[in-house]
Amino acid sequence: MEKRRKYSTRRLVCLLFILPAFLYHALVVIIPSLKTVYLSFFDWNGISEPRFTGLQNYIEMFTEDTVLPIAFKNTMVWTLIFITIPIILAIFVAVCASKVKKTSLQMFYRTVYFLPYVLSASIAGKIWSNFYNPFYGFNTLFERLGWEKLSEVLWLGDQKIALFAVAFVSNWSWWGFVMVLFISALQQIDPALYESASIDGGNSWDCFLHVTLPGIAPTLVFVISLSLMWSILSFDFIWVMTMGGPGQATEMLSTWIYKNAFVSYRAGYANAICVLQSGIVLLVFFANQKIRKKVEDIG
Amino acid sequence: MKKTKKRITKIMMHFILLFLALFQLFPLFVLFLNSLRADVEIKKFPIGLPETPSLVNYVETWIKGGYAVAFRNSILVGACVIAIVLFAASLAAYGLAKLDIPGKAFFIAYFMMGMSFPTFLYIVPLYYNFSQFGLVNTRLSVIIIYSAGYIPFAILLIRTFLVGIPKELEEAGKIDGCGEIGVFLHITVPLLKPILATVSLIVFVWCWNEFLWSNTFLTTDSIRTVATRFYKFTSEWSKDLAKIYTAGVITLAPIIVLYLALQKSFIEGLTSGAVKG
Structure with a gap:
């Protein structure tokens, strides 16, 4: 005892x-965070006493708010871009880079690709905005090169293009990080597996399908869920480059929350959108935990 | 035939890798070159070598942008956040790696979730709570937020490192009559130096780069950190591209230099932190 x-x-x-x-x-x-959930049932401007309104904010979200569907759609487009392009690019480059024999050269590539990721998104984004400037930016260069069509594009001013122009910059900073994750995954694969695959007469595509892809599968699952969560919460690049504009062309869930909470002082309503956004993110987080366990069990 | 095909693929591969490297660096080269050019030159053509290279942009931008103050703020905030994070996280990581704590699995899962916890879920009430306490528009506000936000990452990174250290070392310490805290201070902390350095480095860079919180909570120039000071500077001097590009170099250079000098810790810390999440 x-x-x-x-x-x-x-x-x-x-x-x-x-x-x-x-x-x-x-x-x-x-x-x-719990307070956010609680206050999402209130009408609140951040300063005065919150007034309980039940599900009113949520009803407004799904029925009256005309911006939210656009923000949601843009967030989905953005997410779709980031669970495909950087990942495919990163896997392709990681496979190429890991074939570079000279270690110092391989290290050089790794360092350079990763570099934009360590830079502040707000600073890099603002600098890119200046490159996109229709009068003093890269358009002048395109004009000199004789690329008339390109030189007339309003990269951040055209509603059809702005979202992709921002995604382009965000991808510039992001894909190198993803690539490094895949390089470390590739280094874990037993070289003997490649040898036996090539003895069996497989070409390099077979090798990729039957050795590389299963080898990086856990990392792939992880990267996809990380990209999902990260895209849904994306804010910095969009805010500094377009603030959701022109019009609502680059409005995201995050920028719409920010505008509601800190520009039009509708904190209660902003909280309801936060709950929606974070609900999706946490769902992805827990799904990832589940899937990861499964993949690890198989591997 | 097969050999030449292989060679062509190899050359193609190197070409692509090189092209991507140039693509990643190109904006930074343009940024740097433009910081040495006059505003008129840049407006005439956005890319080019300076006609008469001069550092006059740097002097003007540094003074007019008040970057000395912004640097001081960022360093101050970074140092405080590092101190808090290292203290709380190394204790917790030690507990989770080496001690028999009730509810250990819960705490590990909690900090795992904490690492990828959506920022937007707590920014709104925190802002209005802080403004009630008069904390909005003080450096303390971002110090509190950053350190809380980065603690889970630091715990998991340090814990992984600790799990790799053999138990015998600490047991030897216990036999020598050290208590739990004595073992921690005299045996574990010295071993932890490399990982604590990595954590400090990454936390510092995050504090330097962070935008959402600092742009919301810090609204006067005298307390603004570098990233938000730059953001405001670009609207104040939007007509003077030379100053904007120069400010870009000033604000990015410290991180680029740190990264090039310590890239191994950067990459290891950032990616292993991510993988654990």
Whole structure:
């Protein structure tokens, strides 16, 4: 009995190691998050007393708000871009780069591709906006090169193009990061597997399908879910480059939340959109945990 | 026949890799060259070598943009956040890796989730709560938010590192009569130095780059961090492209230099942190 009590006090002492981090994080992140959910049922401008309105915000979201469907659609287009283009590019380049024999050259490529990822999105985005400037930007260069059609494009001013122009910049900063993840995955694959595949008479495409792809499958699953979560929450590049414009052409869930919360002071309504957005993200997070366990079990 | 085909593929491969490398660097080259050119030159043609290279842009931008203040703010915020994160995260990581804590699985899952927790879920109430406490528009506000936000990442990174350290070392410490805290301070912390350095580096870069929170919470120039100061600067000086590009170099250069010097820690820290999430 005595021993048991001593043991449990010791365990409680051990708990002290984790409590500062846990309580601090819970206080700053989790409690306000719960408050977001709670306040999404209120009409609230951030300053005066919140007024309970039940599901009113949610009803407005799905029936009255004409911007939200556009923001949702743009977020989906953005997500679709980021779960395909950077991933395909990254896998392709990772396979090529891992074939580079010279280690220093391979390291050079890795360093350069990854570089934009460590730079601030707000700073890089603003610089790219200047490159996109129709009068003083790259259009002048296109004109000099004789590419008339390209030189007339309003990269951030044309409703049909703006979203893709921003995605292009965001991809510039993002794909190198994804590529490094795939390079590390490729390095884990047993070289003997490639040898036996080529002895069996497989060409390089067969090798890719039967050795490389299964080898990087866990990373692929992880990268897809990371890209999903990251795209749904994307904010910086869009905000600094277009602020959701022109019109509503690049409006995303995140920019619409931001405008509601901090521009038109509809904090309660913004919270309801937050709940929708984070609901999707957390769903992806838990789905990823489940799928990852499955993939690991198979592997 | 087969050999030449293989060679062509190889040349193609190298060509693509090189092209992509140039593509990644091109904007940064243009940025740097333009910082040495006069505004009129840039407006005439966006890319080119400076006619008479001069550093006059740098002097003017640095002073007019108040970047000395912005640098000081970013460094101050970064240092405070690093101190808080290292303290809380190394303790917690040690607990999760080495000690028999009740509810361990819960805490690990909690911090895993904390790492990819959506920012937008807590920004609105936090902003209005902070403004009640008079915390909005103080450096303390972003210090609190950043350190809380980066703690889960740091815990998981340090924990992974700790799991790889043999238990014998700590047990030897216990035999020598150290308590839990003594073992932690005298045996674990010294071993942790490399990973703590990596965590500090990444946390610092995040503090430097962060935009959403700082742009919302910091609204006067005297406390703005570098990224938000630059954002505002571009609207103040939108007519003067030379200044904007120069400011771009000023604000990005510290991170680029750090990255080139310590790229291994950067890449390892950022990717292993991501994989664990």
